Amino acid sequence: MNRLPNFLAAIALVLAAFLCAAPSARAQTLDETLARFATDRFPDTARAVEEIARSGHPMALEIVEALTDGRLAWRPSDRRLYVIGADGATRAAETGKAEPDSEAAGLRRVRVNNPVRQTIAAALGVLRLNSADPGQRRVAAEAIMQSRDATQAPALEAALGRERDARVATAITLALAALRVVDPAQPESVRLAAIDALAERGSRDALVLLRSIPADAPAAIRARAERAAAGVERHLAILGGIQNLFFGLSLGSVLLLAAIGLAITFGVMGIINMAHGEMVMLGAYTTFVVQEVLRAHAPSLFDWSLLFALPLAFLVSGSVGIAIERTIIRYLYGRPLETLLATWGVSLALQQAVRTIFGSSNREVGNPAFMTGSFDLFGIALTWSRLWIVVFTIAVFAFLLFVIRYTDFGLRMRAVVQNRAMAGSVGIRTNWIDAFTFGLGSGIAGIAGVALSQIDNVSPNLGQGYIIDSFMVVVFGGVGSLWGTLVAALSLGVANKLLEPVAGAVLGKIAILVFIILFIQKRPRGLFAQKGRTAES
Amino acid sequence: MRDTLKWGVYMQFSRRRFLGTTAAVAAGVTLAAPSIRAQGAPVKVGILHSLSGTMAISETTLKDVMLMLIEEQNKKGGILGRKLEAAVVDPASNWPLFAEKARELITAQKCAATFGCWTSVSRKSVLPVFEELNSILFYPVQYEGEESSKNVFYTGAAPNQQAIPAVDYLMESEKVQRWVLAGTDYVYPRTTNRILEAYLKLKGVKQEDILINYTPFGHSDWQTIVRQIKAFGGAGKKTAVVSTINGDANVPFYKELGNQGVAAKDIPVVAFSVGEEELAGIDTKPLVGHLAAWNYFMSVDAPENKDFIKKWQAFIKNPKRVTNDPMEAHVIGFNMWVKAVEKAGTFDSEAVIDAMIGVAVPNLTGGISTMMPNHHITKPVLIGEIQADGQINTVWQTSGLVVGDEWSDYLEGSKDLISDWRKPLSCGNFNVKAGKCGGKA
Numbered sequence: 001m002n003r004l005p006n007f008l009a010a011i012a013l014v015l016a017a018f019l020c021a022a023p024s025a026r027a028q029t030l031d032e033t034l035a036r037f038a039t040d041r042f043p044d045t046a047r048a049v050e051e052i053a054r055s056g057h058p059m060a061l062e063i064v065e066a067l068t069d070g071r072l073a074w075r076p077s078d079r080r081l082y083v084i085g086a087d088g089a090t091r092a093a094e095t096g097k098a099e100p101d102s103e104a105a106g107l108r109r110v111r112v113n114n115p116v117r118q119t120i121a122a123a124l125g126v127l128r129l130n131s132a133d134p135g136q137r138r139v140a141a142e143a144i145m146q147s148r149d150a151t152q153a154p155a156l157e158a159a160l161g162r163e164r165d166a167r168v169a170t171a172i173t174l175a176l177a178a179l180r181v182v183d184p185a186q187p188e189s190v191r192l193a194a195i196d197a198l199a200e201r202g203s204r205d206a207l208v209l210l211r212s213i214p215a216d217a218p219a220a221i222r223a224r225a226e227r228a229a230a231g232v233e234r235h236l237a238i239l240g241g242i243q244n245l246f247f248g249l250s251l252g253s254v255l256l257l258a259a260i261g262l263a264i265t266f267g268v269m270g271i272i273n274m275a276h277g278e279m280v281m282l283g284a285y286t287t288f289v290v291q292e293v294l295r296a297h298a299p300s301l302f303d304w305s306l307l308f309a310l311p312l313a314f315l316v317s318g319s320v321g322i323a324i325e326r327t328i329i330r331y332l333y334g335r336p337l338e339t340l341l342a343t344w345g346v347s348l349a350l351q352q353a354v355r356t357i358f359g360s361s362n363r364e365v366g367n368p369a370f371m372t373g374s375f376d377l378f379g380i381a382l383t384w385s386r387l388w389i390v391v392f393t394i395a396v397f398a399f400l401l402f403v404i405r406y407t408d409f410g411l412r413m414r415a416v417v418q419n420r421a422m423a424g425s426v427g428i429r430t431n432w433i434d435a436f437t438f439g440l441g442s443g444i445a446g447i448a449g450v451a452l453s454q455i456d457n458v459s460p461n462l463g464q465g466y467i468i469d470s471f472m473v474v475v476f477g478g479v480g481s482l483w484g485t486l487v488a489a490l491s492l493g494v495a496n497k498l499l500e501p502v503a504g505a506v507l508g509k510i511a512i513l514v515f516i517i518l519f520i521q522k523r524p525r526g527l528f529a530q531k532g533r534t535a536e537s
Numbered sequence: 538m539r540d541t542l543k544w545g546v547y548m549q550f551s552r553r554r555f556l557g558t559t560a561a562v563a564a565g566v567t568l569a570a571p572s573i574r575a576q577g578a579p580v581k582v583g584i585l586h587s588l589s590g591t592m593a594i595s596e597t598t599l600k601d602v603m604l605m606l607i608e609e610q611n612k613k614g615g616i617l618g619r620k621l622e623a624a625v626v627d628p629a630s631n632w633p634l635f636a637e638k639a640r641e642l643i644t645a646q647k648c649a650a651t652f653g654c655w656t657s658v659s660r661k662s663v664l665p666v667f668e669e670l671n672s673i674l675f676y677p678v679q680y681e682g683e684e685s686s687k688n689v690f691y692t693g694a695a696p697n698q699q700a701i702p703a704v705d706y707l708m709e710s711e712k713v714q715r716w717v718l719a720g721t722d723y724v725y726p727r728t729t730n731r732i733l734e735a736y737l738k739l740k741g742v743k744q745e746d747i748l749i750n751y752t753p754f755g756h757s758d759w760q761t762i763v764r765q766i767k768a769f770g771g772a773g774k775k776t777a778v779v780s781t782i783n784g785d786a787n788v789p790f791y792k793e794l795g796n797q798g799v800a801a802k803d804i805p806v807v808a809f810s811v812g813e814e815e816l817a818g819i820d821t822k823p824l825v826g827h828l829a830a831w832n833y834f835m836s837v838d839a840p841e842n843k844d845f846i847k848k849w850q851a852f853i854k855n856p857k858r859v860t861n862d863p864m865e866a867h868v869i870g871f872n873m874w875v876k877a878v879e880k881a882g883t884f885d886s887e888a889v890i891d892a893m894i895g896v897a898v899p900n901l902t903g904g905i906s907t908m909m910p911n912h913h914i915t916k917p918v919l920i921g922e923i924q925a926d927g928q929i930n931t932v933w934q935t936s937g938l939v940v941g942d943e944w945s946d947y948l949e950g951s952k953d954l955i956s957d958w959r960k961p962l963s964c965g966n967f968n969v970k971a972g973k974c975g976g977k978a
Contacts, residue, residue: 042710042932113922113932114711114826117802204771212773240768247760254758352589360593362788366820374796383796386760456757457788461591465755500761505752506722 030055034081034094037067037110038074045110046119053123059083059096061127066093068120073107082107122147129155134165141171145178145205153179174201178209181225184217191221199228202235202379239379244497250386252493253393254452256486258466259473260393260400261445263485265321265438267474268417271329272340275347276470277463279442282320283313283449284458285354288363303368306450313446320350321442325435333434347463355460365453389451396447397486403440404482413437476516478526488527579622580615580884582607583642585653585663585674590630591755591784595863596655598814599677600625602864603652605852606871616878624648632662639663643672649884650675650874652867656783657681657725664689673886675874677866679809679831681728685943685956685965688886690873690893691913692866694832695941696732700779702918703807703830704733706933707777708740711805715746715776717766722751726781729809733779735947746774756786759793767797770804778806787811788819791827801826801922812861816927824923832902832916833865834929839903859927865901872898873908894959904938911956913941 033055036048049067052060062083066072071084072093081093090099090107112120125143128136137159144152156176163169177194180186186194198206210229213222258280265273287309294305301308324346332339367385374383404410415423416433424430449462456462477488492512499508523529584603586596607621615621624646628635635654642648643666650673654660657680667674667688679694707713718733720726730749737747748769750762770776782790787810794806807828813835816824835846842860845868850856873896878884881892897907906914915938921929944951944966953970957963964974 111930111932114802114805114828117826121802204768208771208773240764243764244761247758247764250760251758355589355593360588360597361814361817362594362785362819364817364819372796374798381764381797383760383793385796455789455792457785459594459785461594461755461785465757497758497761501765504750505756505762509753 030057030094035079037072037081037093038079040108040111042111042113042116045112046116049116049119049123053126059093061124062096063093064120064123064127067110067112068117068124070109070112072110074110075107077106081110118147122149126152126155129159134168137163137165137168138171141168141175145171145175148178148182150179150183153183173197174206178205181209182212182214184214188218188221191217192224195221195224195228199231202232204236207232207236235379243380244501245494246380246382246386248494248497249490250390250493251497252490253390254455255469255473255493256489257389257393257396257448257451258445259470259485259489260396260482261441261443261448262470263474263477263482264400264441264444266471267480267482267485268413269434269437269441270336270479271333271438272336272343273329273441274340274344274467275324275350276442276445277465277467278347278350279317279321279445279463280449280452280466281354281460281463282317282350283309283446284365284453284456284462285358285363285449286313286316286446287450287453288358288365288458291365302366303370305366306368306454309450310447313450314443315446317446317449318439318443321445322435322439324442325438329438330431330434347467351460351463358460360460363458365458367454371454385454389455392451396444397482400444401482409433409436472513472516475520476526478528481526481528484526484528577619579620581622581624581642581646581648583639583646583648583651583653584623584625585628585635585638585642585651586655587630587659588625588627592630592655592659594784595814598861599652599655599863599867601853602849602867603871605849606868608852609848610871610875616875617882617884628659632656632658635659635662636666639666639674640670643667643670648672649878649886650889652677652870654678655863656723658723660689661724671886673874673889675867675870677863677870679862681725682732682943682945683728683948683951685911685913685958687890687912687958687963687965689912690870690908691941691943692870692873693863694916694918695913695943696729696945697942698832698916698918698939699809699830700729700733701736702935702939703809703828703920704736704779706830706920707805707807707828710933711777712775713777713805714742714774715748715769715772716742717748717750717769717776717778718781719750719752719762719766719778720781721754721756721783721786723754723783726751726783729781730779732945732947739947752782752786754784754786756782757789759790760797763790763793763797763799766804767799770799776804778804780806780808781810782808783810787815791819791824794827795823801828807920812863813859813927813929814861816923816929817859819927821923821927822925825925827923828920828932829923829929830918830920831862831929832918833860833862833900834919834921834931835860836921836924836928836930837902837919839901841899841903842901845901869898869900869906869914873906873914877908890958891960906938909940910959911941911943912958913943915940 029051033048033051036044049064052063063072066083073082073084074080075082082099083091083093085091091097092099121143125140125147128140131137131140141156144156153176156172156179160169160172160176163172174197177197180190181194181198195210198209207229210225210232213225261279262273262276265271265276287306290309290312291302291305294301294308328342328346329339332342371385371388374381404413412423412428412433415428416430420430452462473489473492474485476492477484496508496512499511503511584600586600587593588597588600604623607623610616611620624642626638626642628638639651642651652675654663654674654676655678660676660680663674664686668686672688674689675692676689677692679699680691682695716737718730720730734747734749750765752762766778787808801824805826805828807830809830811829812831846860849860850858873893874889876896876898877889877892880896881888893908894910895908897905900906900916902917902919904917906916908914917938918935919931920933921931924930943956944954946952953968954966955969956965957967958965967974
């Protein structure tokens with residue numbers, strides 16, 4: 001009976017002690033955590049990130065975000081931690097209070113490496129799960145799924161309860177499924193539902209999770225996971241096939257873009273122009289110059305730089321082409337060997353000229369915002385730059401067809417190609433038509449250079465990488481046929497990309513070359529052979 | 538293949554005329570040396586770097602560094618009271634032309650030493666020339682090893698000074714378990730990957746966790762390969778890419794990595810041929826965190842380095858020009874040569890070659906590099922991460938200096954071989970098991 005008060009007193013004492021001690025103990029650990037940022041050792045930094053994410057400290061999110069952007073700094077003298085704002089203002093990390101600028105002197109940034117970046121991603125997942133921005137909440141759920149941190153399950157459950165946004169809810173459900181599927185404490189029905197959720201998702205990380213179910217799990221779960229994994233694998237294989245097809249089309253459109261100018265100079269006029277690649281290169285350097293000018297004078301227009309570069313590249317390459325035709329090639333018509341040697345010399349001269357003016361190192365051509373990154377289409381990752389190049393190639397091809405078929409210039413051009421003497425006698429100035437046709441082919445090559453500057457090096461050697469492929473495409477497609485060039489470029493691109501995963505890049509390239517050699521033996525005039533009198537001459 | 542053929546032909550030729558040539562060269566040198574010294578005429582230093590063609594992008598810079606070093610030495614009064622004069626030739630990225638130009642530098646221009654070459658195939662092309670004429674070549678680029686010549690001093694890294702420590706770092710610090718070895722299809726990546734594969738297997742990595750991929754020179758369409766890497770890395774084990782991709786192909790490779798969203802924290806790429814100079818042509822923001830392994834970074838915080846950067850940018854008249862690892866190798870090589878000539882008291886190659894071993898000069902990372910008896914030097918190994926500004930910041934480095942190992946310990950054919958050019962051994966491929974000089978085991 002009289003023991004009860006004692007007991008109560010003891011509880012009160014313990015409670016009191018706990019209440020008094022708790023804040024100081026917590027402050028102690030927080031100090032320790034912050035001090036870990038200032039040791040300049042990566043494992044310490046990673047541990048500090050983990051601890052601060054769990055601490056519930058009001059500055060936690062701000063500190064981790066500052067660390068991501070390299071704005072977290074410490075003072076070597078007393079190891080105090082500071083957050084530097086985007087405007088350069090310094091604040092104490094612990095309190096968030098602004099500090100005078102004089103304190104900023106001698107601060108050293110907290111460095112990060114890849115393992116720390118991984119910890120940061122997981123920590124941000126924890127910290128941003130309650131963010132106001134649905135996009136950030138989704139990224140947070142995905143980060144937790146990546147980190148597979150089982151202790152976050154309650155937080156996820158709570159978040160799922162409040163979630164209004166359907167896409168975020170799906171992401172959270174998936175993250176929860178990822179945690180539950182391998183958790184032996186969960187009831188079987190929950191784990192089976194988790195398996196179904198992962199199977200629905202059908203991605204590679206889902207497959208890894210389905211495969212990682214331990215052998216001691218109940219048989220029903222193992223069987224369901226096995227079936228689900230097989231289904232996901234089939235799904236992925238189909239997606240992979242479609243993806244390779246797109247890669248092939250995109251490579252094909254790059255080949256087409258490089259070859260289409262040659263289809264005119266070589267295909268229509270019969271000039272073996274070894275300097276064709278250099279016309280492409282000039283187009284790429286034009287893009288570089290346009291971007292430099294815009295960067296210096298009108299940075300707001302940078303995203304439109306390619307639009308400015310297109311007509312300029314056409315003019316630059318086109319006029320260089322006309323100059324080459326007027327000064328060299330017109331004296332060599334009908335002598336293909338001399339033309340080959342002369343244009344090869346021109347290509348070397350152009351390369352060295354560019355090297356002298358711009359230097360031998362690569363030049364940085366930026367991607368406009370709409371051409372960076374990738375997006376997801378039913379599980380297939382499509383990169384914007386490649387997609388735009390496919391669209392652009394189709395546009396160039398259509399433009400060229402239009403010019404040749406429906407314009408006055410195209411009519412004269414076709415007339416000269418079909419019968420020079422007759423065209424001359426009805427009053428067409430055949431040598432001007434020659435010059436402008438060559439200019440058109442070169443100008444188109446310049447436009448190709450603008451597009452290629454987005455995916456390849458802008459260096460004096462840019463053109464050399466494309467010249468062999470361009471000739472291959474034109475010869476394979478049938479000399480003189482634009483449609484042949486289109487079909488040849490796309491089929492070579494697709495064949496190359498389908499072969500590459502099986503045979504490797506080197507063997508794949510050799511296989512394509514051998515195939516073309518054999519094909520030309522059988523059909524010397526290519527896929528779409530020209531018929532009739534023009535073909536004979 | 539072509540290289541080995543040439544080499545074989547040369548060996549036959551050389552064996553027949555070996556005595557005669559050596560005698561003639563020795564006589565020529567002893568007769569010529571005093572008379573030139575008396576005149577105090579300038580001594581020529583050969584610079585054999587491509588100034589046009591594919592490799593101009595990397596090699597032109599090295600020519601400029603050499604010009605700067607020679608100018609500086611002349612300001613100090615030259616060597617042994619004689620001024621230096623640069624003899625620059627352009628082998629135009631054309632491998633057989635390298636051999637012709639090397640011969641021109643040695644016989645026609647009478648260069649006392651030559652600094653040059655970048656690709657391994659160019660070095661293999663000039664090697665017989667330098668051995669036949671008994672002249673000196675300083676080779677400044679990291680390479681695949683498996684070679685040691687009396688006439689070549691290798692100031693770049695051997696595989697154990699770059700590739701092996703990089704793999705160790707990824708294993709220990711990033712806990713990598715699966716490996717993609719991606720390279721350009723030629724001798725350096727193939728040999729390095731052979732060494733790495735053997736080393737990884739020794740460390741218990743299974744065959745199915747290693748993916749080896751080769752691409753042609755200048756490969757520009759990386760879509761399928763990056764996808765393959767992503768799929769290989771998506772199998773649940775931490776994956777890294779070890780890249781020996783060379784030259785121009787790197788830019789589209791990194792662009793594709795960025796486009797397909799392969800971040801460094803998921804699948805880090807460690808490169809052996811990408812330095813500050815190569816990064817100058819790319820927007821590096823999507824690449825932050827990808828790694829590079831070298832023996833020098835421009836960002837290294839050492840007074841020697843600060844001083845060198847200042848001098849270099851003033852010399853080239855561009856405050857934004859970057860420095861890189863092969864440049865440091867030339868600085869070390871040139872300073873070593875100067876010391877060796879002073880030690881030998883003559884420019885005669887035979888005497889300088891003997892004097893080179895043991896010469897120690899400061900490198901640019903705050904240490905002292907020494908020329909070892911195997912004609913390789915001691916260097917620190919640095920692992921760095923690419924930053925948003927195109928610089929590479931050190932995240933790890935070896936505690937001391939590492940001695941270059943010319944014959945890899947991990948390859949069947951070469952693990953019993955050592956090289957020691959000190960007399961009386963004077964052998965580039967001494968077999969310690971068989972106890973005799975010459976040939977593979």
